[in-house]
């Protein structure tokens with residue numbers, strides 16, 4: 363029997379090779395006179411080590427800082443110029459006659475082809491999230507690390523990469539919601555990348571319907587938001603009798619920012635009260651989620667796993683592929699049941715590396731990967747024994763992380 367390393371917890375079998383993210387190299391170019399951008403290269407084209415990355419980032423950061431100084435001088439110093447998270451910003455601009463904080467006053471999201479170098483801020487933990495300021499993921503980052511520097515990214519993939527290339531220390535990723543269910547794409551990303559889950563955050567989510575100041579409910583013909591937010595509010599919106607199309611965008615706060623930036627008077631966003639404040643929108647309705655107890659679960663990702671402990675409640679997340687045979691899933695689940703280990707989640711996803719198995723008689727079976735969360739620490743013998751047994755029924759098994767459970771007492775009226 364193969365032994366399990368309780369730290370990394372990985373038991374990769376040679377039969378199934380799940381590709382880890384290739385090593386990334388770094389180059390930089392100027393995309394505009396005042397903006398330095400960073401491009402990623404595959405390691406095959408001359409990748410760099412982690413330490414080289416760190417020094418590259420530091421060099422880039424100082425170049426950006428000096429460029430910002432230079433452009434401030436040449437611009438002659440425009441009124442209301444400020445700095446947020448080390449980014450040059452413009453403080454207050456009028457939107458539709460109202461004085462609101464400009465979307466441009468907030469840190470710009472990192473994008474995959476244009477990695478703006480983020481200044482390194484001493485010992486402050488940098489937490490990457492998908493979206494723009496005001497997104498629920500930013501609130502989740504703040505709940506996990508109250509003094510962190512949140513780093514907005516335009517895609518989840520970019521948030522993963524930001525950690526992998528040391529631009530950020532952690533990434534925060536929504537994985538499931540009590541009303542909307544699992545965020546499937548993020549399960550796939552967990553497998554594709556080699557980051558470790560080091561924590562979880564459960565965030566009560568209270569959605570608002572936001573529009574430009576002066577816009578009334580009857581003007582709204584379009585509602586835009588993150589697909590999860592649209593699905594969490596679907597019944598309420600239908601009951602409100604709004605004759606509006608729904609459109610999915612990358613994140614809730616991004617929807618609010620889009621309305622403000624484009625002065626869209628027929629469009630409303632589903633987003634947080636904080637997004638309304640940041641982008642100068644008014645709240646047409648609040649608490650529009652279909653159930654007041656609407657909670658989103660986020661996982662916190664890091665380059666290194668944490669050391670599992672037994673002095674507080676821990677959860678462990680695994681992913682596995684079944685070995686050929688009968689009742690495999692039942693056998694796997696019974697490995698936990700016999701040891702009184704509670705399962706909190708099971709999710710199946712298509713096995714993209716090997717989506718179909720052709721049986722002897724020609725029947726085609728779809729192949730799945732199973733994601734399971736259970737309430738035990740990898741430091742516990744019962745968890746190690748359960749996984750050793752699971753390994754016998756699986757062709758691939760990986761521990762995504764063993765981490766403290768979010769035990770924050772919860773009330774439906776807790777506002778985010």
Ligand SMILES: O=C(O)C(=O)Cc1ccccc1
Pocket residue numbers: 492493496497498499500536539567588590591612613614615658
């Ligand atoms: O779009 C956001 O604000 C996110 O952080 C993703 C999300 C969307 C809806 C509920 C919880 C998280």
